[in-house]
Amino acid sequence: MVTVLPPLAGGRQREVEVLTTLTATLSHQGRGRGTKTCLHSQKLKKNEPCVTNMPEDCKKFEMPSQLGDNVHWPAESKVKVVGIVCSPRQQGNTDFLVREALTAAKEAGAEEIEVVSVANKTILPCDGCNCCLETAECIIDDDMQDIYPKLLAADGIIMGTPVYFWGVTAQAKAIIDRTYCLVTGHLALDPELRAKVKSHGTALRNKVGGTIIVTARVGATSAFRQISDFFRLHRMVEAGGAIAYGREKGEASSDEQGLAEARWTGRAVVRAIKQRKALEG
Ligand SMILES: Cc1cc2nc3c(=O)[nH]c(=O)nc-3n(C[C@H](O)[C@H](O)[C@H](O)COP(=O)(O)O)c2cc1C
Numbered sequence: 001m002v003t004v005l006p007p008l009a010g011g012r013q014r015e016v017e018v019l020t021t022l023t024a025t026l027s028h029q030g031r032g033r034g035t036k037t038c039l040h041s042q043k044l045k046k047n048e049p050c051v052t053n054m055p056e057d058c059k060k061f062e063m064p065s066q067l068g069d070n071v072h073w074p075a076e077s078k079v080k081v082v083g084i085v086c087s088p089r090q091q092g093n094t095d096f097l098v099r100e101a102l103t104a105a106k107e108a109g110a111e112e113i114e115v116v117s118v119a120n121k122t123i124l125p126c127d128g129c130n131c132c133l134e135t136a137e138c139i140i141d142d143d144m145q146d147i148y149p150k151l152l153a154a155d156g157i158i159m160g161t162p163v164y165f166w167g168v169t170a171q172a173k174a175i176i177d178r179t180y181c182l183v184t185g186h187l188a189l190d191p192e193l194r195a196k197v198k199s200h201g202t203a204l205r206n207k208v209g210g211t212i213i214v215t216a217r218v219g220a221t222s223a224f225r226q227i228s229d230f231f232r233l234h235r236m237v238e239a240g241g242a243i244a245y246g247r248e249k250g251e252a253s254s255d256e257q258g259l260a261e262a263r264w265t266g267r268a269v270v271r272a273i274k275q276r277k278a279l280e281g
Contacts, residue, residue, distance in 0.1 A: 078111040079273050081266070082154040084147070085117040086161035086172035093214040093252035095119075097244055097262040098160035101212055104266030105156070109274065116150055118171040123147075125174045132181030136203075144178045151179070152203060155277075156269040157236070159227045160212035166219030168226045176230045179204070183234065204234040206280075208272040210265040211241030214252050237276065239268040 083098040095117060102113040121143040131139045138144065151157060161172040168176075182203040209231035213220045220243045231238050242265045244258025245251075252258055 077277065079109060079156070079270060079277075080112040080114075080154045081105045081110045081156040081158060081269055081273075082150050083113070083115045083158040083160060084175065085115060085119070086159065086169050086175065087117075087214075088119050088169065088171060089162075089249065090117070090119040092162070092249050093244065093246045094160040094162050094212065096250070096253055097212045097214060097242065097258065098158055100259060101158050101160075101210065101242070101262045101266035101269075104263035105158075105270045106266075108267040108270040110156070110266075110270050114150065114154075116147055118169075118175070121171075123171055123174045123178065125170075126177035126180055136181055138178055138181040140178070144175065147175065148182075151182070151207075154207060155273045156208040156210065156239075157204070157231075158210040158212060158265065158269060159230070160214070161223060161227065163213060163215035163219040163223045166222045168223045172227070176226070179230075179234065204236055206276060207234075207236050208269050208276065209236045209238050210269040211238075212262055212265060213241065213243045214258075215243065215245060216247035217245070237272055239265065239272040241265050 081102060083102045085095045085098050087094040089095075095115075099115060102110075102115060106113050123144045124140050124142050126138075127140065129139065131137075138148075159172065159175075161168040164170070167173075209227075211224055211227040211231075213223045213227075215223070224241060224243065227241070228238060242258055242261030244255045244262060246253070246255060246258075
């Protein structure tokens with residue numbers, strides 16, 4: 001597939017700077033079986049974290065998208081799960097179920113859980129400027145900027161959305177689209193550099209996803225598939241999900257099956273994270 005890239009906003013100088021940094025980053029990658037070379041050229045055992053402080057310039061390109069398979073583990077190996085509530089209604093059904101899933105995740109061994117709600121947040125839609133093809137960052141300055149680091153730091157992401165018109169909410173779709181900058185890293189500007197990036201990895205790759213859908217009546221499976229495709233596009237591992245029924249605030253809490261599924265989702269996410277860590281560690 002041929003990718004046609006847009007003209008560079010920052011000019012040739014910017015292109016050279018970006019490529020130089022990316023090339024340097026890639027050249028730091030170890031290829032040995034039991035060892036790896038971290039971003040700071042330190043030789044480490046395969047499961048040994050790099051604890052060197054990142055120089056400012058290096059941070060920008062730390063994302064796995066540019067690093068191929070040989071990504072070093074973050075110094076912290078705590079299990080972190082973030083729940084994203086994509087309902088604009090505060091303390092509604094989705095909020096309730098995502099919190100239930102996170103509580104179950106904690107009981108199953110997650111050391112850190114966090115809820116992020118879109119209610120009262122400004123998350124603009126992607127405007128297709130394609131700047132992230134150059135920088136792997138989104139230039140839209142809104143509340144999504146606070147969500148990126150939470151997604152990147154988490155091992156597991158539980159996305160919860162009510163069904164709106166047989167699909168996810170506009171807020172959920174905005175979040176999904178705004179993660180484009182986390183996938184565009186592998187679309188390096190230079191074909192040679194692109195060839196060096198072994199797989200189309202992304203910054204969210206190998207994180208574990210769980211889905212919570214709340215619906216009054218119909219459309220749950222379409223919404224579920226949207227979240228599922230979002231995880232798959234990011235090369236995440238999908239642990240499963242829940243569908244719960246309810247229209248008015250609090251109604252979904254009496255859907256026992258939905259509630260049980262939400263809790264199961266939280267536990268399944270943690271189980272998959274632990275399995276993945278055991279395999280890679
Ligand atoms: C704009 C809008 C569209 C909706 N579309 C659907 C729909 O297509 N199918 C359905 O079963 N329920 C639909 N609902 C109902 C919500 O899915 C339901 O009330 C859900 O419990 C809301 O979750 P929340 O409390 O987390 O906001 C819609 C509600 C709104 C406000």
